Amino acid sequence: MMAGLRSAWRGRIVAGWHWLRRATGDDAYERYLEHHTLKHPGQVPLSREAFYRESLNRKWSGVSRCC
Amino acid sequence: MLNRIVGIALAVLGAIALSAFALHRQEPVNALWILTAAICVYLLGYRFYSAWIAARVLAVDPTRATPAERHDNGRDFVPTHRWIVFGHHFAAIAGPGPLVGPTLAAQFGYLPGTLWIMVGAVLGGCVQDMTILLLSTRRDGRSLGQMARDELGAFGGFAAIIGTLLIMIILIAVLGLVVVNAMKHSPWATSTVFATVPIAILVGFYLRRWRPGRVLEASLLGLALVLLAVFGGGWVDHNPALRGAFDVQALPLAGLVILYGWLAAILPVWLLLAPRDYLSTFLKLGTVGLLAIALIWMHPQIRMPAVTSFIDGSGPLFGGKLFPFVFITIACGAVSGFHALVSSGTTPKLIAREADVRLVGYGSMALESFVAIMAIIAATLLDPGVYFAINTGAGIVGSTAEAAVHTISSWGYPVTAEQMQHLAADMGESTLFARTGGAPSLAVGMASIFGSTFGRGLLSLWYHFAIMFEAVFILTTLDAGTRVGRFMLQDLLGNVWRPLGRTSWYPSVLLSSALVVAGWGYFLYIGVIDPNGGVNILWPLFGIANQMLAAIALCVATGILVKSGKARYALVTFLPLAWLALITTTAAWQKLTSPDVRIGFFAAANDLAAKLAAGVLPAAKAAAAPQLIFNQRLDAWLTLFFLAVVWFVIADMVRVSIRSLRGLPVLNSSEVPHQLSRLPS
Numbered sequence: 001m002m003a004g005l006r007s008a009w010r011g012r013i014v015a016g017w018h019w020l021r022r023a024t025g026d027d028a029y030e031r032y033l034e035h036h037t038l039k040h041p042g043q044v045p046l047s048r049e050a051f052y053r054e055s056l057n058r059k060w061s062g063v064s065r066c067c
Numbered sequence: 068m069l070n071r072i073v074g075i076a077l078a079v080l081g082a083i084a085l086s087a088f089a090l091h092r093q094e095p096v097n098a099l100w101i102l103t104a105a106i107c108v109y110l111l112g113y114r115f116y117s118a119w120i121a122a123r124v125l126a127v128d129p130t131r132a133t134p135a136e137r138h139d140n141g142r143d144f145v146p147t148h149r150w151i152v153f154g155h156h157f158a159a160i161a162g163p164g165p166l167v168g169p170t171l172a173a174q175f176g177y178l179p180g181t182l183w184i185m186v187g188a189v190l191g192g193c194v195q196d197m198t199i200l201l202l203s204t205r206r207d208g209r210s211l212g213q214m215a216r217d218e219l220g221a222f223g224g225f226a227a228i229i230g231t232l233l234i235m236i237i238l239i240a241v242l243g244l245v246v247v248n249a250m251k252h253s254p255w256a257t258s259t260v261f262a263t264v265p266i267a268i269l270v271g272f273y274l275r276r277w278r279p280g281r282v283l284e285a286s287l288l289g290l291a292l293v294l295l296a297v298f299g300g301g302w303v304d305h306n307p308a309l310r311g312a313f314d315v316q317a318l319p320l321a322g323l324v325i326l327y328g329w330l331a332a333i334l335p336v337w338l339l340l341a342p343r344d345y346l347s348t349f350l351k352l353g354t355v356g357l358l359a360i361a362l363i364w365m366h367p368q369i370r371m372p373a374v375t376s377f378i379d380g381s382g383p384l385f386g387g388k389l390f391p392f393v394f395i396t397i398a399c400g401a402v403s404g405f406h407a408l409v410s411s412g413t414t415p416k417l418i419a420r421e422a423d424v425r426l427v428g429y430g431s432m433a434l435e436s437f438v439a440i441m442a443i444i445a446a447t448l449l450d451p452g453v454y455f456a457i458n459t460g461a462g463i464v465g466s467t468a469e470a471a472v473h474t475i476s477s478w479g480y481p482v483t484a485e486q487m488q489h490l491a492a493d494m495g496e497s498t499l500f501a502r503t504g505g506a507p508s509l510a511v512g513m514a515s516i517f518g519s520t521f522g523r524g525l526l527s528l529w530y531h532f533a534i535m536f537e538a539v540f541i542l543t544t545l546d547a548g549t550r551v552g553r554f555m556l557q558d559l560l561g562n563v564w565r566p567l568g569r570t571s572w573y574p575s576v577l578l579s580s581a582l583v584v585a586g587w588g589y590f591l592y593i594g595v596i597d598p599n600g601g602v603n604i605l606w607p608l609f610g611i612a613n614q615m616l617a618a619i620a621l622c623v624a625t626g627i628l629v630k631s632g633k634a635r636y637a638l639v640t641f642l643p644l645a646w647l648a649l650i651t652t653t654a655a656w657q658k659l660t661s662p663d664v665r666i667g668f669f670a671a672a673n674d675l676a677a678k679l680a681a682g683v684l685p686a687a688k689a690a691a692a693p694q695l696i697f698n699q700r701l702d703a704w705l706t707l708f709f710l711a712v713v714w715f716v717i718a719d720m721v722r723v724s725i726r727s728l729r730g731l732p733v734l735n736s737s738e739v740p741h742q743l744s745r746l747p748s
Contacts, residue, residue: 034141065159066159066399
C-alpha cells in the first residue's frame with residue numbers, strides 16, 4: 001500500500017520533470033536524435049553543440065521577442 | 068449543460084465585479100474586484116467568443132495536417148503539445164509594453180485603462196493574435212509581410228516591412244529611455260543591471276562550451292547569480308567608493324546602452340542574446356506568477372480615483388484627451404500589432420493541431436492582458452500624489468522637491484516632501500522625484516505588493532528586484548529588436564547592392580547594425596536631453612505606431628476572410644480594424660495639428676523656435692533647443708508617414724475585397740491545400 005503510494009508519487013515527479021524539460025527546451029537535442037534515428041537512419045546526426053548552435057541561429061533570425 | 072451553468076455563473080460574477088468597481092464611486096475600491104472582473108471577462112471571451120470564431124469564422128479543421136506535422140524535421144517544425152506552445156508563445160509576446168503602457172495611462176484614473184485592457188483584448192488583441200496564427204499556420208508559417216504580399220499585393224507587403232522596421236526603432240528607443248531613467252543616479256539599480264551582462268555571458272559559455280544546450284541547469288545558475296546581483300547592488304550602494312562609480316548621469320548611461328545594443332547585435336547570439344533571453348524568460352514567468360499570487364493575497368485598495376481631471380487633456384505624464392490617448396497609451400496590453408509578427412513566425416511551426424490556435428493565440432493574449440491589469444493595479448494602489456511625483460518630469464513640476472510637491476498638491480493630489488523622502492529611503496534610493504518612464508513607479512508598486520505579502524523589511528530589495536526584472540527584459544527586447552531590425556534592413560539594402568543583403572557578410576553586419584542602433588540611439592539621445600522626460604513624446608509615438616501595425620495585420624486578416632468567401636464573418640476583424648483606424652488617425656491628426664504645445668509636434672516646435680528666437684530660454688535649455696525643435700518636426704513627419712502607410716494598406720484591402728465580392732479576379736489564395744492529419748487524436 002505504502003509502496004504503491006510512493007511509486008505513484010515517484011511517477012508524478014518523473015512526469016513533472018519530463019514536462020519541465022520539454023517546456024524549457026532542455027530535451028530538444030534528445031528529441032532531435034529520436035527524430036533523426038527514426039526518419040534518417042544511417043546518417044550521422046549533428047553533435048549536441050552543433051545542434052544547439054544551429055537552433056539558436058534559427059530562433060534569432062526572426063521575430064521571437066516582442067514588446 | 069454544465070458548460071452553460073459555468074458560463075452563466077461566470078457572467079454573473081463578472082457583472083457583479085465589474086459593477087463593483089466601475090459604478091461604485093464613493094469609497095476606495097478593492098483590487099480584488101478588478102482582478103475578478105478581468106478573469107471572468109477573459110474566461111467568457113475564451114469560452115464563447117474564441118470558440119465561435121474558431122468554429123464559424125476560421126472554420127478550424129481538426130482533420131487538417133498543420134505545417135508542424137507535414138514538415139516535421141525535429142528542429143523548427145515540431146508538433147508540440149498545446150500547453151507548451153502556449154508557454155513559448157506567451158514568453159515571446161510578453162514584453163515590457165503591458166507594464167509601461169498601463170502605468171502611464173493611470174494618469175486618467177484606474178477605470179478607463181482597466182476597461183480598455185479587458186475589452187480591447189477580448190474583442191481586438193486576442194482575435195488578432197488567434198486569426199493571424201491560424202492564417203499563418205495554413206500558409207506554412209509565412210510571415211505577416213509575406214502574407215500581405217501574397218494576398219493583397221506587393222504594396223501591402225512592402226508597407227508591412229517598412230512599418231515594422233520603423234516601429235521597432237521607436238520601440239527600442241522608448242524602452243532604452245525607460246531603462247536609462249530607472250538607472251540614472253541609482254548606484255544600486257545601475258550596478259545590478261550592469262552585473263546581468265557578465266552573468267549572461269557566463270551562462271552563454273556554459274550553454275555553448277561546457278554543457279551544450281542544458282537550458283534548465285544553466286538558467287537556474289544564471290537566475291541564482293542574478294538574484295545575488297540584486298543583493299550585491301545593495302552592498303555597492305552602501306560602499307562609499309563604489310557608490311560614486313555607479314552613480315551615473317542619464318547621458319553617459321544612454322551612451323552605454325547604445326554601445327551595448329550595437330555589441331549585442333554584432334556578437335554571436337550564443338554569447339549574449341540567447342543566454343540573456345533564457346534568464347529574462349524565467350524571471351518574467353516567475354515574477355508574473357508571484358505578482359498574481361501576491362496581489363490576490365494582499366488584495367490592496369486602489370487609491371487612485373476612478374477618473375481624474377486629466378481626461379481633459381492636461382495630464383502631466385503626457386498631453387492629450389482620454390479619447391484617443393488612453394487607447395494609444397495602453398497599446399500592447401489590449402492590442403499589439405507586434406504580436407502578429409510572432410504569431411506568423413516561430414509559433415505556427417509548432418502548432419500540432421489547428422484547434423490549438425484558440426489556446427495559443429487567444430489564450431496567451433488574454434494572459435498578457437491580465438499582466439497589464441496587474442500593472443495598472445500596481446500603479447493605482449500608490450497614493451496618487453506619489454504616483455504623479457514619481458512620473459512627472461522636472462520640466463513640468465519644477466526641479467526642487469518643494470516646487471514639485473507644491474504643484475502636485477495643487478492638482479488635488481496631496482503629497483509632501485517628507486513622504487517622498489521616506490519612500491525613497493525605504494526603496495534604497497536617494498530620490499524618487501521625476502523618475503519618468505513608468506519603471507520606477509511600477510517597481511514601487513510591486514515592492515509594496517511583495518513587501519506586504521512576503522515581509523516589509525525587504526522593501527529596498529524588492530524595489531531593486533523589480534527594477535532588475537524590468538531592465539532585464541527590456542534589454543532582451545532591445546537586443547532581439549536590434550537584431551531583427553538589422554535583418555530587415557539588410558533585406559532592404561540587398562535590393563540596392565546585393566552583398567549588403569548577405570546576413571553573414573561581416574562588413575554588412577557591422578554597417579546595418581550600426582544603422583539600426585543609430586536610428587534608435589538618436590531618439591534615445593533626444594529623449595534623454597528632453598527636460599520633460601522624453602517619454603511623453605516617445606510613448607505616444609510608439610503607441611500610434613504599434614496600433615497601426617495591428618491595423619495592418621487586421622487588414623491582412625480581413626482581406627483574406629473576404630477573399631475566402633467569409634465576408635459576413637469578416638466583421639470580426641473589420642470592427643477592431645475600424646476602431647484602431649479611428650483612434651490612430653485621430654491621435655496622429657492631433658499630434659500633427661493640435662495648437663496645444665503638449666500635444667502637437669509642430670506647435671511644440673514652433674513654440675520653442677519662437678522662444679529661442681526671442682531669447683527667453685535659460686542657457687541650458689537654449690543649447691538643447693535646436694535639436695528638440697528638429698526632433699519634434701521629425702516626429703511629425705514620421706507620424707504623417709505612418710498614417711499614410713496605414714491608409715494605403717486599408718485602401719488596398721478594400722480594393723481587393725470589393726474586387727473579390729464582385730467576382731473580379733484577385734490574387735489566388737496562398738493557403739496550402741488540405742492534407743489529412745495522421746496525428747493520433
